[in-house]
Amino acid sequence: MVAPMRLLIIEDDPDSATYLVKAFREAGHVADHAPDGLEGYAMARDGAYDVLIVDRMLPKLDGLSLIGGLREQKIDTPVLILSALGQVDDRVKGLRAGGDDYLAKPYAFSELLARVEVLQRRKGLGAGNVTVLRIGGLELDRLSHKLTRDGKEILIQPREFRLLEYLMQHAGQVVTRTMLLENVWDYHFDPQTNVIDVHISRLRSKIDKGFQAPLLHTIRGAGYMIRDSAR
């Protein structure tokens, strides 16, 4: 479903690293491991990786300095920062240092996988500046804010538009609830309730109701995915 990626995991805790390498391999990707900041920096600089997963607290060279060093060398491999510090200000610091995404420990592997896959896609597609997004018979015109399925116009609220836009930009990829909350609502806190699920089910009733093949799928234990199941 997603092309295999080459990943570098820079993490000093051997158990977490072994677990991650194994889990990514099972998901069909290739993962290397570096146990400290300096080795991680050398490997990231020389190897052709699709995404780097960097722990913030590392021996010899800390995660943020490592990312800063890579960015100075014009190495723009997408970086996901893993950190035990999950506060808003920590995130901001991490992203300012050159990270592309930030995930607080402890996390669900499905969340990490979804995010890494999105990062890789972002690198491949060059931010996806297409004006019309198409999945199956669904067409979202980003300029006129018009949504049609099989030529039939569907009325949509602005927030639903942004939700659908995000899902369609990452068509075929798992998008987690947290990713939606972050990217569509710009909130990084945990809403404790299934608020996102309700928004999704509303959207689903608009785009899938009355059509034969559903496009918006729930991926159990992970999140959602928009996909043309007919193909």
Add this chain to the structure above:
Amino acid sequence: MTALGKLFRTTAFKLSLAYLVVFAIGAGLVLGRVAWNVKGLMDDQITSTIDAEIKGLSEQYAQGGLRRLVFVIEQRIRQPGASLYLATSPAGQSIAGNVIELQAGALENPSLIETSYRRDDDRETDHQHRALARIFVLPGGFRLLVGRDLGDREALHQVMGRALFTSLAWLVLIGTLGGLFVARRVLQRVDAISASAHEIMKGDLSRRLPLSGNHDELDRLAYNLNAMLDRIDELMAGLKEVSDNIAHDLKTPLTRLRNNAEEALRAEGSPVAYREGLERVIEESDGLIRIFNALLTIARLEAGQAAGEMKPCDPADILGDVVELYEPLAEDTGAQIALSMEAGLTISANRELMGQALANLIDNALKYGLSETSRSISAGVRQVGDRVELFIADSGQGIAVADRTRVTDRFVRLEGARSRPGSGLGLSMAQAIVKLHGGDLRIEDNAPGLRVVFSLPISVPHG
């Protein structure tokens, strides 16, 4: 340290001692000054008596010559309390008078002198008297000495000296005793306070320092220390409640986690049961992680560390976004969120944190604030004086007045809420966020229902 040693080392005693020395010096100075003045006065009196006598005698001499002088002197000598007289020839031989011995060379100098002498009627020869005398040279080279015994002055000196000594002795005695008494009183109270402090340190935190009731500085100190102890007690009670609640609130999901794992193991090889068991285990651990994250967030907020970026924001935008996020969920549970927002206000806020605080309140309102008869929630922004008030109100059971301060504490979940999902951290976090923004969180009666108000300082937009 001995009891007496302890007494001597008290500040009260040392102070008494210092005052004693100052008083002694003062008393000495006053008595010395008085003695000096009295001496001066007496000397003046003696001198004028002597001068008058010399004047009289020299007049007698001028009128009747040496014989007359001798006659008058002899006459005067016989009178009781007579002065001292001595008339000598130019060669220095005694002609008349009651002085038989003088300090060597006393007659040389015709002036006022102080000298030792012996009278003709002195029996004991070793006892020396002192006198103040004037030597006057009469025409013809005769010398006339008229003097007064200084016995009175000496006696007065002695009296004064004794008075000084005895009063100093009394002063020292009374001062020391007084000092000891005061020191003992102070020491007793300090000892009582120390003893209470020891008891408190040993663990009896309900004990308080004794007050004497006379509102002195020790009472004030003890009073303030007691107030401090009350505050510590309060904090300890709070901490204890938090840790008790943490223990309870973490133990419950941990127990469930363990039970789920055990149950899955007992299922003996059914992959479906294993799978379900593991899924439940993950669900429970996610719940635990959520509680930990919330606790950490609150701790950091309370320590003022998580402020992030504060920017001028329109509170209506912040509230509008959160309400928009929750609206579908509210509609699904059959509730309506009515918004009433004043536009154009500005507060300095972290949109994310303020959003979370409001989200917690709306979440609470949806979970606990709906009744069978009314399912309406209202939210709004308005300006009240120089404050911006954000409120979320529901139509549920509300919170009893007695519980309103308690409910913002960590893990506090009121009766009836414990059976429903939740961590008891939402309001604590909201309160911490509002405080971080320089505001207060108020819990009010919505009659019926609960109304939570964030009162925040209004921010004046620049330019």
